[in-house]
Amino acid sequence: MKKEVLTLSPTELRELSVGINCISKSGFSLLVLKRGDGTLQACENLCKHQGGKFAPSTDIEDMGTNIAKCTRHHWKLDCETLEYVNPPEVHKQEPLHIKYGRDGSATFLKEVAELPWREGLPRAKLDSNELTVTYLSHACLEFKLGRHVIVSDPWLIGPAFLRGWWLKHQPPENAIERVCNADAIWISHGHSDHLNIHTLRLVAARRPDIPIFVGELNEPIIPQDVMEDIGLTNVNIIPTGKWYYLDENSRFMINTDDTLPEVDTWVIMEHKGHRIINFVDCSAPSAFNVPDEQVDVILTDFASGASGFPSCFADMYGSEKVLQLANEKRRLFLRKLGDLARRTRAKAYIPMAGYFTPSHPSDSDVLKLNRQNSPEEAVTFLKKTHPHMKAWIPFPGGRFDLCSLEGDEAPDESSYTCKSWQFSSYTSQIESVAERAMVTREQLQQYFDWVGFADYDLVLHVVEMDEKLESIVREFFIDFDSKKPKVVTFKPRLGKYLRMRVRSTSFRYVLHTGSTWDDLLIGFQARISVSPDVYHFKFYNHFSNLLPRNKPQFKLSETTIERQQQKISKFNSLLVYAFILVMAVIHAMLR
Numbered sequence: 001m002k003k004e005v006l007t008l009s010p011t012e013l014r015e016l017s018v019g020i021n022c023i024s025k026s027g028f029s030l031l032v033l034k035r036g037d038g039t040l041q042a043c044e045n046l047c048k049h050q051g052g053k054f055a056p057s058t059d060i061e062d063m064g065t066n067i068a069k070c071t072r073h074h075w076k077l078d079c080e081t082l083e084y085v086n087p088p089e090v091h092k093q094e095p096l097h098i099k100y101g102r103d104g105s106a107t108f109l110k111e112v113a114e115l116p117w118r119e120g121l122p123r124a125k126l127d128s129n130e131l132t133v134t135y136l137s138h139a140c141l142e143f144k145l146g147r148h149v150i151v152s153d154p155w156l157i158g159p160a161f162l163r164g165w166w167l168k169h170q171p172p173e174n175a176i177e178r179v180c181n182a183d184a185i186w187i188s189h190g191h192s193d194h195l196n197i198h199t200l201r202l203v204a205a206r207r208p209d210i211p212i213f214v215g216e217l218n219e220p221i222i223p224q225d226v227m228e229d230i231g232l233t234n235v236n237i238i239p240t241g242k243w244y245y246l247d248e249n250s251r252f253m254i255n256t257d258d259t260l261p262e263v264d265t266w267v268i269m270e271h272k273g274h275r276i277i278n279f280v281d282c283s284a285p286s287a288f289n290v291p292d293e294q295v296d297v298i299l300t301d302f303a304s305g306a307s308g309f310p311s312c313f314a315d316m317y318g319s320e321k322v323l324q325l326a327n328e329k330r331r332l333f334l335r336k337l338g339d340l341a342r343r344t345r346a347k348a349y350i351p352m353a354g355y356f357t358p359s360h361p362s363d364s365d366v367l368k369l370n371r372q373n374s375p376e377e378a379v380t381f382l383k384k385t386h387p388h389m390k391a392w393i394p395f396p397g398g399r400f401d402l403c404s405l406e407g408d409e410a411p412d413e414s415s416y417t418c419k420s421w422q423f424s425s426y427t428s429q430i431e432s433v434a435e436r437a438m439v440t441r442e443q444l445q446q447y448f449d450w451v452g453f454a455d456y457d458l459v460l461h462v463v464e465m466d467e468k469l470e471s472i473v474r475e476f477f478i479d480f481d482s483k484k485p486k487v488v489t490f491k492p493r494l495g496k497y498l499r500m501r502v503r504s505t506s507f508r509y510v511l512h513t514g515s516t517w518d519d520l521l522i523g524f525q526a527r528i529s530v531s532p533d534v535y536h537f538k539f540y541n542h543f544s545n546l547l548p549r550n551k552p553q554f555k556l557s558e559t560t561i562e563r564q565q566q567k568i569s570k571f572n573s574l575l576v577y578a579f580i581l582v583m584a585v586i587h588a589m590l591r
């Protein structure tokens with residue numbers, strides 16, 4: 001369905017300059033390219049990443065081109081092709097249709113999908129404790145919709161992203177029990193702070209058939225082998241954009257993110273016409289076409305700092321610039337929050353999905369550089385632009401009641417902040433695999449062949465480091481610029497280059513198990529520098545989200561001890577043979 005969004009009069013059209021024009025009119029923003037012959041190309045001025053606005057790029061290398069640059073995180077768009085050039089080869093803006101009037105005006109039309117959530121349930125008064133949100137930890141919340149209880153994204157023990165993220169809050173003592181007693185679990189996406197294997201194993205051990213709901217995406221949120229490994233037997237994949245009814249009063253709808261449509265989802269939960277929207281950490285939920293009626297509460301991430309950028313880029317930028325970038329990113333995060341509050345017209349806000357810490361001592365550099373927003377900062381920011389909006393900062397076991405739009409009062413923060421994490425019981429598992437994994441160049445080549453990322457202008461320089469990232473264990477290069485990636489020991493050519501200093505144990509473990517590189521990149525296990533400074537989205541996205549579904553079967557090499565034991569046993573056998581031989585000779589001589 002096409003919808004008219006804006007009309008330019010003949011005079012306004014004449015006044016457009018040749019090149020890029022940014023136009024805001026009737027509440028709509030356009031990016032219009034006027035070519036030398038007067039013809040137009042246009043798209044909505046709304047960045048695919050997180051909804052920023054474009055302006056003509058003033059970078060020296062873009063002079064005389066039709067490149068626009070997003071004012072938020074500086075992604076670049078070619079306004080002629082409407083393809084992003086940085087990050088390259090991934091996103092595209094949809095062109096607007098242009099209808100020329102007889103009077104010489106131009107009307108711009110946008111392709112719009114039917115909004116599946118438009119019709120709300122009849123709104124009825126709520127009783128106390130009828131529709132509530134109880135916080136357990138990070139993004140794990142218990143939603144009570146009348147008779148039904150749904151828990152989101154349970155992460156209650158152990159690390160996420162291999163060994164990079166640790167829980168900031170101590171979940172309530174009965175948290176696992178509460179999850180097991182829920183009617184269902186909703187998992188928003190496959191990141192391990194949402195799909196947390198350590199937690200789900202505990203849940204599966206007690207209640208393997210607990211109903212799990214996930215949205216139907218091109219890539220499965222819970223791959224079959226992960227499901228089997230965890231021991232969950234009742235995973236329900238439901239279509240996105242469709243209501244799932246719990247009863248006549250309660251329902252939920254899972255929707256997709258626009259930046260990572262094959263990865264991330266958000267959910268609307270509705271009870272008696274009251275809506276809770278849990279955006280979790282979607283960058284651009286449904287391209288910001290979100291419900292704006294009957295929304296009582298929104299929940300979103302707020303913290304920023306939930307990726308390796310910029311805190312793991314000090315090799316490239318230096319610490320001072322990293323801190324500056326981190327602060328900029330924090331501010332932009334709050335703007336996204338402001339956008340969502342404005343678009344949904346929600347009555348209340350709960351900051352969530354930002355309660356983690358890179359507390360492992362070997363990541364102390366990240367702890368210093370990874371500046372994040374506190375929930376208090378997020379709430380203060382919102383209050384400035386939305387003074388009537390209520391906000392509740394959650395704490396483990398605390399409950400927000402939609403009847404009163406009030407939440408429980410928090411105890412002193414020190415009473416629920418985690419102080420120890422049992423690091424070694426998790427890191428030792430990684431180390432025991434890593435010491436025998438990916439030892440030879442052939443194994444590395446086999447791995448990159450399995451990954452299947454090729455035909456991309458990039459040389460990846462892997463520098464495997466010790467635990468403290470102080471000394472080099474080994475290094476090698478992978479050239480992706482041909483039909484088949486090549487693992488080599490010397491830099492193969494000049495060109496686009498990405499150096500990754502990475503903790504050797506984590507790297508080898510991730511490769512051996514065929515795990516996502518999110519564990520390395522979001523999990524703070526690598527320190528990155530890139531030249532030239534290009535965001536290689538296609539590369540990151542492939543290694544993070546598009547690895548082949550069939551897991552590789554790499555052999556583990558023998559450990560040094562095993563090799564020594566083998567040598568000893570060979571030596572022992574030789575001794576026995578020699579002894580038998582000598583005895584046989586003596587025996588023969590004596591005869």
Ligand code: FES
Nearest residue numbers: 047050052070073
């Ligand atoms: S680059 Fe446009 S919003 Fe991030």
